[in-house]
Amino acid sequence: MTATWTLDSQVFKDNIKHVMQGQPVMAVVKNNAYHYGLDFAVEAFMSAGIDTFSTTVLHEAVRVRELAPDATVFLMNPSTEFDVLKANSIHMTLPSLDFYMTHQKDLAGINVHLEFENLLHRSGFKTFDEMKQVIELNQEQGEEHQMKIVGIWTHFGYADEFEVPDYDIEKEAWLNGLEDMLTLYHFDYIHAQNSASFVRDGLFDQHTHARPGIILYGSRPYSSLSTDVTVQSLTVSANVIQIRTLEAGESAGYSFAYTADKRSRIAVIDIGYGDGILRTRSKHDCVINGRRYPIRALMMSHLFVEVDEAVKPGDTVILYSNDIRIDEHTFKGVGANSEQLSALNHHSLKKEII
Numbered sequence: 049m050t051a052t053w054t055l056d057s058q059v060f061k062d063n064i065k066h067v068m069q070g071q072p073v074m075a076v077v078k079n080n081a082y083h084y085g086l087d088f089a090v091e092a093f094m095s096a097g098i099d100t101f102s103t104t105v106l107h108e109a110v111r112v113r114e115l116a117p118d119a120t121v122f123l124m125n126p127s128t129e130f131d132v133l134k135a136n137s138i139h140m141t142l143p144s145l146d147f148y149m150t151h152q153k154d155l156a157g158i159n160v161h162l163e164f165e166n167l168l169h170r171s172g173f174k175t176f177d178e179m180k181q182v183i184e185l186n187q188e189q190g191e192e193h194q195m196k197i198v199g200i201w202t203h204f205g206y207a208d209e210f211e212v213p214d215y216d217i218e219k220e221a222w223l224n225g226l227e228d229m230l231t232l233y234h235f236d237y238i239h240a241q242n243s244a245s246f247v248r249d250g251l252f253d254q255h256t257h258a259r260p261g262i263i264l265y266g267s268r269p270y271s272s273l274s275t276d277v278t279v280q281s282l283t284v285s286a287n288v289i290q291i292r293t294l295e296a297g298e299s300a301g302y303s304f305a306y307t308a309d310k311r312s313r314i315a316v317i318d319i320g321y322g323d324g325i326l327r328t329r330s331k332h333d334c335v336i337n338g339r340r341y342p343i344r345a346l347m348m349s350h351l352f353v354e355v356d357e358a359v360k361p362g363d364t365v366i367l368y369s370n371d372i373r374i375d376e377h378t379f380k381g382v383g384a385n386s387e388q389l390s391a392l393n394h395h396s397l398k399k400e401i402i
């Protein structure tokens with residue numbers, strides 16, 4: 049008996065097409081494809097017809113290139129390993145005027161996408177005028193010294209927010225600036241929308257790709273969406289290894305983690321925060337034999353769950369599945385979808401792809 053991370057590959061693949069809704073998608077595969085596994089995810093996305101990928105680190109971009117020789121691979125963080133970028137035909141963000149000025153020579157021959165900073169303030173050109181300046185400076189170079197400006201992009205910081213006007217503000221700034229840029233220059237790649245923006249608005253006019261991550265991996269970006277929008281193909285399960293009885297007033301777990309208010313049956317489960325279950329997850333339920341039971345304490349390698357007479361040693365305990373989803377817990381405040389996914393420990397959990 050071992051706690052297990054199980055991925056249903058057919059469900060994952062079927063869900064990709066369902067999420068894409070027939071639109072062109074640049075799949076975000078950063079952080080080991082949201083911890084689903086880069087190799088698995090790239091193969092699955094390709095089988096669904098996706099041929100454009102983005103990540104934040106160069107070694108992942110290089111791996112995508114190996115897996116997908118004909119794909120467009122876009123590096124969302126700047127890198128100064130220009131030789132590697134060139135050798136692997138990796139497209140890269142151009143994050144500022146300053147970056148261009150500093151690396152002008154080395155950028156020759158590299159495919160870049162101009163990045164607009166907008167309200168996230170993480171990276172990108174402050175203004176579209178600065179972008180125009182770079183286009184002009186680049187055109188003034190001899191052809192062999194020019195970088196190839198093939199794309200333009202931004203990232204929204206507020207597409208998951210409904211209570212504040214900031215998504216509308218950043219959207220308007222981007223769409224107006226883009227319209228102006230398009231009167232001057234043709235871009236082969238125009239992309240802006242994460243999962244939330246794509247589901248809220250559909251693919252914007254003139255955009256060549258949406259750029260979703262989390263929704264491709266089976267979690268909803270915001271809570272008012274129906275669960276039908278995306279299906280979770282991942283199951284995290286564990287086992288009842290013992291049943292203990294606590295009398296009223298007795299405590300179990302370190303430092304009085306749980307004190308019984310009545311005679312209670314406590315199931316000891318073989319999974320804990322060392323396996324990557326977030327601490328806040330222990331405020332909620334798990335599923336045993338199709339019924340939800342409350343988690344009472346979380347330790348490094350164990351959970352306590354208060355159960356009834358129906359639960360026996362050897363029973364399977366579901367922490368996450370499509371019936372008790374990661375996004376359900378995100379909306380209960382457990383932590384972002386990607387935070388829980390990233391935390392899951394692939395060294396201590398048994399990993400199965402079926």
Ligand SMILES: Cc1ncc(COP(=O)(O)O)c(C=O)c1O
Pocket residue numbers: 076124203241242243244259260261262263269
């Ligand atoms: C630049 C960029 N684009 C797209 C995404 C995808 O976002 P989401 O997972 O919300 O779809 C991310 C994720 O953080 C990102 O950093």
